[in-house]
Amino acid sequence: MLSERFAFLLFAAIALVGAVNVVTRRNPVHAALWLVGSFLGVAGLFLTLGAGLLGAIQVMVYAGAIMVLFLFVILLLNLETTPFEGLSIARGASLLAAAATLALVVVPFATAKELRAPATPDLPELPATAGNVANALFTKYALPFEVVSLLLLIAMVGAIHLARRPRRGEPA
Amino acid sequence: MNLVGALLLALPLGTAAVIGLLHRRLATKQAGALAFGMTAACFGLAVAAFFHLQGLPADARVVEVPLWRWMELGGGASRLALDVGIYLDVLSVTWTLFITGVGSLIFLYSIAYMSHEEGGARYFAYLSLFLFSMLTLVLGSNLALTFLGWEGVGLCSYLLIGFEYGKETAANAGRKAFLVNRIGDVGFLIGMFWTWKLFGTLEVRELTPALLAAGALPPLLAIAFFVGACGKSAQLPLFVWLPDAMAGPTPVSALIHAATMVTAGIYLLCRLSPLFAAAGWALDVVAWVGAGTALFAGLIALRQRDIKRVLAYSTVSQLGYMFLACGLGAFASAAFHVVTHAFFKALLFLGAGAVIHALHGEQDLWKMGDLKHHLPKTARAMKAGAFALAGIAPFAGFFSKDEILGVAFAQAYAGDSSRWVLWGMGVATAALTAFYTARMMTLCFGGTSRVDPHLHPHEAPAPMAFALQLLAVLSLVGGALLGIEALHWMPLHHWLEPVLAPAPEVHLSATLTWALMALALLIAVLSWRVGAKWYSGDFAAARAAEYSLPRLARAIAGRFWVDEIYAVLVVRPLRFLAELALEFDTRVVDGLFRGLGQLAALLGTGLRLLQNGVVHAYAFWFVAGAALLLWLTR
Amino acid sequence: MAPQAWYLILSALLFGLGLAGFVARRNSLVMFMSVELMLNAANLVFVAGSRDHQAARGTACALFVIAVAAAEVAVGLAMVLALFRLKKSVGADEARELRA
Numbered sequence: 001m002l003s004e005r006f007a008f009l010l011f012a013a014i015a016l017v018g019a020v021n022v023v024t025r026r027n028p029v030h031a032a033l034w035l036v037g038s039f040l041g042v043a044g045l046f047l048t049l050g051a052g053l054l055g056a057i058q059v060m061v062y063a064g065a066i067m068v069l070f071l072f073v074i075l076l077l078n079l080e081t082t083p084f085e086g087l088s089i090a091r092g093a094s095l096l097a098a099a100a101t102l103a104l105v106v107v108p109f110a111t112a113k114e115l116r117a118p119a120t121p122d123l124p125e126l127p128a129t130a131g132n133v134a135n136a137l138f139t140k141y142a143l144p145f146e147v148v149s150l151l152l153l154i155a156m157v158g159a160i161h162l163a164r165r166p167r168r169g170e171p172a
Numbered sequence: 173m174n175l176v177g178a179l180l181l182a183l184p185l186g187t188a189a190v191i192g193l194l195h196r197r198l199a200t201k202q203a204g205a206l207a208f209g210m211t212a213a214c215f216g217l218a219v220a221a222f223f224h225l226q227g228l229p230a231d232a233r234v235v236e237v238p239l240w241r242w243m244e245l246g247g248g249a250s251r252l253a254l255d256v257g258i259y260l261d262v263l264s265v266t267w268t269l270f271i272t273g274v275g276s277l278i279f280l281y282s283i284a285y286m287s288h289e290e291g292g293a294r295y296f297a298y299l300s301l302f303l304f305s306m307l308t309l310v311l312g313s314n315l316a317l318t319f320l321g322w323e324g325v326g327l328c329s330y331l332l333i334g335f336e337y338g339k340e341t342a343a344n345a346g347r348k349a350f351l352v353n354r355i356g357d358v359g360f361l362i363g364m365f366w367t368w369k370l371f372g373t374l375e376v377r378e379l380t381p382a383l384l385a386a387g388a389l390p391p392l393l394a395i396a397f398f399v400g401a402c403g404k405s406a407q408l409p410l411f412v413w414l415p416d417a418m419a420g421p422t423p424v425s426a427l428i429h430a431a432t433m434v435t436a437g438i439y440l441l442c443r444l445s446p447l448f449a450a451a452g453w454a455l456d457v458v459a460w461v462g463a464g465t466a467l468f469a470g471l472i473a474l475r476q477r478d479i480k481r482v483l484a485y486s487t488v489s490q491l492g493y494m495f496l497a498c499g500l501g502a503f504a505s506a507a508f509h510v511v512t513h514a515f516f517k518a519l520l521f522l523g524a525g526a527v528i529h530a531l532h533g534e535q536d537l538w539k540m541g542d543l544k545h546h547l548p549k550t551a552r553a554m555k556a557g558a559f560a561l562a563g564i565a566p567f568a569g570f571f572s573k574d575e576i577l578g579v580a581f582a583q584a585y586a587g588d589s590s591r592w593v594l595w596g597m598g599v600a601t602a603a604l605t606a607f608y609t610a611r612m613m614t615l616c617f618g619g620t621s622r623v624d625p626h627l628h629p630h631e632a633p634a635p636m637a638f639a640l641q642l643l644a645v646l647s648l649v650g651g652a653l654l655g656i657e658a659l660h661w662m663p664l665h666h667w668l669e670p671v672l673a674p675a676p677e678v679h680l681s682a683t684l685t686w687a688l689m690a691l692a693l694l695i696a697v698l699s700w701r702v703g704a705k706w707y708s709g710d711f712a713a714a715r716a717a718e719y720s721l722p723r724l725a726r727a728i729a730g731r732f733w734v735d736e737i738y739a740v741l742v743v744r745p746l747r748f749l750a751e752l753a754l755e756f757d758t759r760v761v762d763g764l765f766r767g768l769g770q771l772a773a774l775l776g777t778g779l780r781l782l783q784n785g786v787v788h789a790y791a792f793w794f795v796a797g798a799a800l801l802l803w804l805t806r
Numbered sequence: 807m808a809p810q811a812w813y814l815i816l817s818a819l820l821f822g823l824g825l826a827g828f829v830a831r832r833n834s835l836v837m838f839m840s841v842e843l844m845l846n847a848a849n850l851v852f853v854a855g856s857r858d859h860q861a862a863r864g865t866a867c868a869l870f871v872i873a874v875a876a877a878e879v880a881v882g883l884a885m886v887l888a889l890f891r892l893k894k895s896v897g898a899d900e901a902r903e904l905r906a
Contacts, residue, residue: 008808012816019820019843023827028835035839038820042846045813051853054865058849061872066842066879073883074835077890082833090788094829097795102822104802109814128853128861136866148873155877162884165891785905787898791829791837 007048014041027081028074032067039063051128176217176224177237177258180268180307183210183217188300191293200292204283207296211276211303218268221260231670235260236313236377252368257313259376263671266507266664267310267439270514274431274643275303281522281639282423284632285529295335295421302328306432310439315364315374318440322360322404325433326353332428333420342419349413356403356410360440363396376443380671383446394447394454398461401437407495408465411488412735418480422525425480430487430517435510438494442672445503449673456590459499463597466492470604474611478535479524482612486561487517489601493576496598500591502579503672504665509576511664512568512651516560519643523554526636527616530629537612542621546629549637551617556644558613560651562606563696565689568651573602574692581688582680602692603699610703619708813854821847834886834898838879845875 018038025031039062046055126132137145187210191203198206225233237258245252279299286292305324312318327350334346368374370393371382383389401407406414417429428434441448441458448455466489473485490513497506528535530547544551560567563574577598584591623629632640654664680688782793820843827840849868856864886896893900 005808008812012812015816015820016823019823022836022839022843023823023830028833031836031839035842038843039846042820042850045816045850046853048808049813049853049857050861051865051868054849054853054868057869057872061876062842062846066876069879069883070835070839073887077887077896079833079835079896090792091830094788094792094795095826097792097799098822098825098829100799101795101802101825102818104799104806105821106815106818108806109818110811126860126862128856128865132862133865133869136862137869140863141866141870144870148870148877151877152873155880159880159884162881163887783905785902787834787901788829788832795825795829 004048008045011041011044011048014038015045016041028079029071032070032074035070036063036067039067053128053130053133174237176221177235177260177311178239180214180217180221180311181258181304183214184300184304184307186210188297188304191297191300195291195293195297198293200286200289200295201283203293203296204279204286207300208276208279208283210300211272211279214303214307215269215272215276218265218272222265222269225260225262225265233262233670234377238313242316249372251372252374254314254316254374256317258311259313260311261671262667263439263442263507264310266511266668267435268307270511271303271306271310271432274514274518275427277639277642278423278427278431278518278522281426281525281636282421284635285423285525286421289421291335295332298328298331298335299424299427302332302428302433306436309436313376315367315376315379318443319357319360319364322400322436323357325428325436326350326357326404329353329417329428329433332424333417335420335424339419341416345413345416345419349417352410352413353403356400359396359399359403361400363393363400366390366393366396380446383444383450386450388452389447389450391452391454391457394444394451395457397440397444397447398454398458401440401495402461403437404440405434405437405491405495406465406488407437407461407492408468409734411465411469412738414488415481415484418478418484422480422521422528425484426518426521426525429484430521431514434487434491435494435514437491438498438506438510441495441498442503442507442668445498445671445673448498449501455499455501457499459496459594462492462495462497462499463594463601464492465489466496466601467597467604468492470601470608473608474604477537479527479537479540479612479616480521480535482537482608483517483520483524486520486605486608487513489605490517490561493573493598493601496594497576497579500576500579500583500594501673501676502576504668504675505572505575505579507668507672508654508664509569509572511654512560512572512647515568515643515650516557516647519557519640519647520554520561522636522640522643523550523557526550526632526640527629529632529636531623531627534624534627537615539622539624540616541619541623542617543623543629544617547617547631550632550640553637553640553644554617555613556647558609560647562609562700563602563692564606564700565693566648566652568647568649570693570696571651571654571656574689577602577692578680578685578688579675581684583676585680585684599692599695603695606696606699607703610700611707614704614707618704810854810857813850817847817850817854820844820850832897832899834889834896835883837898838882838886842875842879845871 015038018034018036018041021034022031022038025034039058043055043058043063046052046058126135187207191198191206195203221235225235235258237260239256239258242254242256243252244254279296282295282299286295289295302325305321305328307321309318309321309325312321330346330350332346333349334343336342364374367379370389371379371386373379373382399410403410414429414434418425448458469485469488469492473482473489476482476485490509494506494509494513497503497509527540527543527547527550530543530550531540534540556567560569563570565571577595580591580595580598584595631637656662782789824840824843824847827843828837831837831840849871852864852868852871853861889901890896
């Protein structure tokens with residue numbers, strides 16, 4: 001019990017601190033690295049929740065692939081540290097709106113009794129082991145699974161096309 | 173017989189449809205030939221129907237041809253069942269005979285008259301449609317069908333008066349005719365509704381016995397139908413459309429405004445004669461309005477210079493005679509005058525048409541003269557018609573008019589002293605009729621020529637002349653054949669007797685009857701003489717006299733300002749209301765819609781400002797929207 | 807067991823931070839990263855919400871989110887690259903051509 005709570009607090013802190021720094025660091029490389037940290041925190045949280053597979057995937061895919069891609073791009077573009085431009089009225093208004101949204105999300109979460117998924121009889125109550133997750137993926141969510149694979153293909157093709165250097169004679 | 177009845181309606185309708193659909197591809201002559209063939213065929217059918225009825229016993233001379241059930245509304249006490257069917261009885265067959273007979277002659281005449289007009293085929297389509305409507309009116313088995321035909325003839329009248337729709341006078345006249353008719357139609361409708369309420373049916377075969385058995389009936393019910401008849405048959409004060417309707421082609425004036433449509437009112441009264449007979453003071457109103465109209469129109473005709481207008485007012489006047497007859501209870505006499513009037517008035521109009529045609533459109537009497545040398549056949553034929561109109565024996569109009577005056581005299585003599593006034597009005601009108609007819613004939617055919625020297629009038633072409641001759645013969649013998657009271661030779665009366673309400677039982681001695689006949693003849697001949705004399709000599713003096721007479725004459729010339737009264741009482745308020753409605757429509761209603769459009773445009777302009785291409789602005793709206801949604805669904 | 811509500815509040819906070827970052831930063835790459843933060847928060851809700859009930863399905867949904875996020879990042883970064891070639895900058899407000 002206690003250890004669980006402690007684990008939660010530890011990982012939560014990592015995630016939060018990382019998040020705050022992502023938003024505030026001026027150097028994009030630093031921001032990216034802090035994001036990686038935040039992801040690791042979230043992965044830990046997944047573990048505390050018993051979703052070991054997901055935690056592993058989080059580290060491998062999110063922290064390991066997506067963030068790497070981010071860093072590639074940042075370093076490729078050789079970006080500089082952006083200075084702080086100051087808070088304009090527009091920026092302030094936006095932040096206010098964001099704060100409002102945050103409040104509107106937090107309050108129900110804080111006051112709700114419990115978040116409960118609707119009862120569905122088609123899958124038995126199973127912990128989130130790899131086998132069970134695979135089962136869910138290949139039976140109930142088979143269609144989204146296929147669609148997502150298609151999506152990844154599209155994304156690949158699209159990314160290659162968008163980022164291509166224009167050849168001689170072609171418009172950008 | 174069933175087939176005969178159905179064909180009588182189907183043929184004209186079919187012809188109208190065919191010509192109407194093909195009117196751009198048909199030459200006038202082709203359309204005219206088709207239409208004439210159809211009308212002649214209908215006349216043949218009418219004759220066949222007549223002989224069939226004649227073969228039946230006198231009290232059972234009815235053939236009913238039910239075609240289909242039109243509608244059935246309501247239930248129980250408030251049930252209305254209407255069938256489409258044909259009701260062939262002595263009354264409807266009589267009307268059908270002269271409608272198709274005189275009608276076919278006019279169709280024939282039209283082929284020649286309209287041969288050089290634009291859109292002649294369209295003319296024949298309208299004419300055929302008119303024939304269909306008129307036959308529906310007359311042969312319809314219930315009041316609703318009669319009303320359908322009633323409206324149909326009104327529509328065709330509008331279409332045909334305004335045939336040259338580019339000509340403003342014609343277009344206005346058509347509109348005026350339609351609108352004034354409409355006023356009368358309200359009366360008809362009220363009568364129909366009331367009748368249904370009282371008797372639960374509109375079918376003729378059920379109504380007639382019901383009316384006969386009903387005892388006293390509300391006079392206003394009869395008056396309602398009479399108002400409708402006034403509109404259609406141009407009685408006071410709804411006659412104003414008829415003179416203006418002369419703007420249409422002359423055969424149209426002959427057919428619609430002399431021989432057929434205007435007799436629809438009389439037909440209605442005859443058909444509903446049991447109602448009128450049992451409706452208290454309603455018949456008195458009819459008699460007085462008829463006599464008044466006859467005199468009134470006769471006066472106005474004295475000063476008209478357009479040849480067609482003389483005839484138009486004369487028609488109004490003669491229709492007044494017919495209503496007077498109905499009002500006196502002598503429905504059969506009214507029908508008699510309807511038939512003779514159809515002969516000679518159609519003849520007169522067609523003759524006038526021949527004159528106008530020969531003079532290339534000239535209609536002013538003061539610009540005619542001595543045409544009997546150029547148009548001898550026309551002149552002779554028209555003379556027959558003129559004598560008939562003036563009531564000179566042995567021409568047709570004499571007998572029918574004399575009968576009506578005889579009834580009035582008889583009733584007055586038997587003690588009803590108000591009838592003396594009516595008789596007097598009738599006699600005065602007869603004198604006026606002879607006078608203005610003589611005036612017209614003399615100014616047109618006699619005296620010295622005042623015709624434009626560039627015009628070379630020529631005799632009418634064969635089809636027109638043929639129609640004129642035939643009608644002239646009918647005007648000569650038609651009256652005598654159908655009824656000479658003094659000789660107790662009254663075939664038409666006996667024919668119509670079973671259907672009409674019985675005439676009042678008053679008889680004059682033989683001596684009185686002959687005396688009255690002689691008196692009538694004397695008045696007619698004398699008036700004619702005076703008229704002819706006055707205008708055949710120094711017409712300039714006569715014309716000057718016309719223009720210099722004191723107040724009464726000017727009132728007559730101004731047609732008693734009836735149109736002006738209408739303009740003030742009716743037209744101006746209506747115009748005002750129409751302008752008001754127009755203002756409301758353009759400002760308020762249109763403004764509303766334009767305002768909505770402007771609002772949409774405004775919104776668009778406003779929303780466009782959001783699309784400024786700045787990502788952060790979009791981000792802001794994103795978040796703000798999300799916050800709003802979350803707040804709304806909290 | 808930590809109470810579920812804690813996880814939910816944490817995910818709400820992460821989401822809020824991501825939102826703030828998205829709104830406040832000018833650098834398009836950092837904005838992107840904030841979006842990733844928000845997606846993570848959503849994943850957390852999925853998993854936390856299904857901890858006691860149908861856990862496998864929560865994980866499956868979260869997997870889909872990750873897959874979509876990956877696709878999105880690929881395409882998005884490609885676009886940032888293309889835009890950088892044109893504008894020589896990664897500022898999100900540099901490209902204003904699509905305006906009314």
